[in-house]
Amino acid sequence: MGKATPPVKKNQMIELSFEDITHEGAGVGKINGYPLFVPYGLPGEKAQVKVIKVKKNFGFGKLIEVTDRSTDRVDPPCDVFYKCGGCQLQHMSYAMQLEMKQNQVKSALKKIGHIEEIPVHPTIGMDDPWRYRNKVQMPVGTKNGKLVTGFYRKRSHDIIEDMDHCIITDEVNDRMVDAVREIASRLGISAYDEKNHRGLLRHIMVRSGKETNETMIVLITRKEDIPQLHKLVDELTETYPHIKSIVQNINPEKTNVILGKKTKVLWGAEYIYDEIGGIRFAISAKSFYQVNPVQTKKLYDQALKYASITGSETVIDAYCGIGTISLFLAQKAKKVYGVEVVPEAVSDAKENAKLNHMDNAEFFVGQAEKVMNWWNAQGLRPDVIVVDPPRKGCDEELLQAMIDMKPKRIVYVSCNPSTLARDLRILEDGGFETKEVQPVDMFPQTTHIESVAELVLKL
Numbered sequence: 001m002g003k004a005t006p007p008v009k010k011n012q013m014i015e016l017s018f019e020d021i022t023h024e025g026a027g028v029g030k031i032n033g034y035p036l037f038v039p040y041g042l043p044g045e046k047a048q049v050k051v052i053k054v055k056k057n058f059g060f061g062k063l064i065e066v067t068d069r070s071t072d073r074v075d076p077p078c079d080v081f082y083k084c085g086g087c088q089l090q091h092m093s094y095a096m097q098l099e100m101k102q103n104q105v106k107s108a109l110k111k112i113g114h115i116e117e118i119p120v121h122p123t124i125g126m127d128d129p130w131r132y133r134n135k136v137q138m139p140v141g142t143k144n145g146k147l148v149t150g151f152y153r154k155r156s157h158d159i160i161e162d163m164d165h166c167i168i169t170d171e172v173n174d175r176m177v178d179a180v181r182e183i184a185s186r187l188g189i190s191a192y193d194e195k196n197h198r199g200l201l202r203h204i205m206v207r208s209g210k211e212t213n214e215t216m217i218v219l220i221t222r223k224e225d226i227p228q229l230h231k232l233v234d235e236l237t238e239t240y241p242h243i244k245s246i247v248q249n250i251n252p253e254k255t256n257v258i259l260g261k262k263t264k265v266l267w268g269a270e271y272i273y274d275e276i277g278g279i280r281f282a283i284s285a286k287s288f289y290q291v292n293p294v295q296t297k298k299l300y301d302q303a304l305k306y307a308s309i310t311g312s313e314t315v316i317d318a319y320c321g322i323g324t325i326s327l328f329l330a331q332k333a334k335k336v337y338g339v340e341v342v343p344e345a346v347s348d349a350k351e352n353a354k355l356n357h358m359d360n361a362e363f364f365v366g367q368a369e370k371v372m373n374w375w376n377a378q379g380l381r382p383d384v385i386v387v388d389p390p391r392k393g394c395d396e397e398l399l400q401a402m403i404d405m406k407p408k409r410i411v412y413v414s415c416n417p418s419t420l421a422r423d424l425r426i427l428e429d430g431g432f433e434t435k436e437v438q439p440v441d442m443f444p445q446t447t448h449i450e451s452v453a454e455l456v457l458k459l
């Protein structure tokens with residue numbers, strides 16, 4: 001028996017009702033059971049849709065006109081929302097965004113992890129879900145002989161030239177991008193031209209400390225020697241006293257990767273500082289630092305709560321970055337061991353421990369899975385293990401080491417519900433029980449989902 005042919009044809013206009021939404025934020029509607037994915041369609045809506053791609057088991061459509069509008073549809077406040085690849089959810093009320101994220105965590109746990117009976121709490125959102133990002137990296141281009149900055153159009157490397165601000169970026173950072181672009185343009189510094197691998201200024205990166213108001217500017221250039229740079233630095237530092245550091249990063253490669261290997265301080269300090277929950281962090285140009293400090297505090301408070309620390313515990317923080325979670329835990333725990341693969345991040349973590357006069361946190365460079373196995377072999381028996389892996393989740397070897405070490409509790413911080421669900425299944429089969437999961441909205445207006453899970457050892 002052959003499969004039924006798809007009930008729609010390419011370029012056909014259809015009326016579609018949306019029942020669901022994908023993790024990429026596309027509306028899902030069905031024609032005789034055949035699903036069509038339509039960007040910007042919202043559940044509960046009816047719309048005129050043009051079919052643009054027909055595959056065997058599913059198709060894609062373009063939203064032409066919403067005929068029955070959801071009360072959760074809002075006008076995107078950003079002028080370039082439909083062109084830009086940065087945000088995906090500005091057409092949706094914030095309440096719906098939070099609900100969608102909670103549902104997607106639930107659904108991943110159920111479908112991938114076969115975990116159903118546990119509470120997945122309502123997503124912890126922001127009071128004001130705009131201007132939250134403490135860091136911006138803007139590509140630089142040229143138009144009519146002048147420098148322009150803007151994010152890339154969706155699925156392309158064309159700069160959106162009429163973009164003069166980004167409303168999820170901190171206002172100070174937005175203004176600094178403008179200032180650097182204007183001065184650099186006046187001084188005749190050329191923009192990098194990706195196609196021909198010529199020109200100098202590739203990206204402008206700006207990072208500011210929310211609590212300290214200190215700003216770092218990173219100029220990412222193709223070549224090191226640029227005579228006008230010192231003039232650019234002079235003008236910037238004379239005009240803006242909140243700038244504490246200007247760094248040049250040299251990236252001579254033909255690559256999509258923004259930062260190159262070499263960094264050089266052009267002016268001021270190598271670090272800026274920021275504070276989360278009373279702990280001070282030194283942040284250098286290349287280190288990973290959470291982009292939404294307001295929500296980071298809420299996420300770490302939740303992790304700390306799930307860790308249930310009383311003062312006598314030994315804790316491991318795997319994938320520790322610059323030691324942010326480790327130091328949060330070290331305030332309460334007897335001893336914290338952090339492990340992280342990027343050597344610069346580990347030296348930042350050690351500096352951060354000193355900066356906060358914490359002598360009960362120790363940091364190690366290496367792959368978490370290898371170091372964890374080594375700790376296990378050494379007989380280290382932590383009371384609590386916290387993991388915060390990248391999107392691909394934990395390495396199996398690390399999950400196995402945790403199962404062997406039998407900590408009383410595991411706290412799993414995740415930026416990807418699918419790999420979280422996969423790993424929780426392995427931990428459950430290895431003797432742990434997932435108690436509850438708390439999504440925290442670290443990235444409003446985008447489809448990214450962060451959550452934290454509490455696990456306990458089954459007796």
Ligand code: SAH
Binds near residue numbers: 290339341
């Ligand atoms: N917990 C930190 C960082 C989380 S991001 C914070 O909240 O700020 C994930 C981190 O895992 C990154 O710093 C990345 O460099 C690190 N990482 C990726 N693969 C790793 C591995 N195999 N072993 C150890 N660390 C790894």
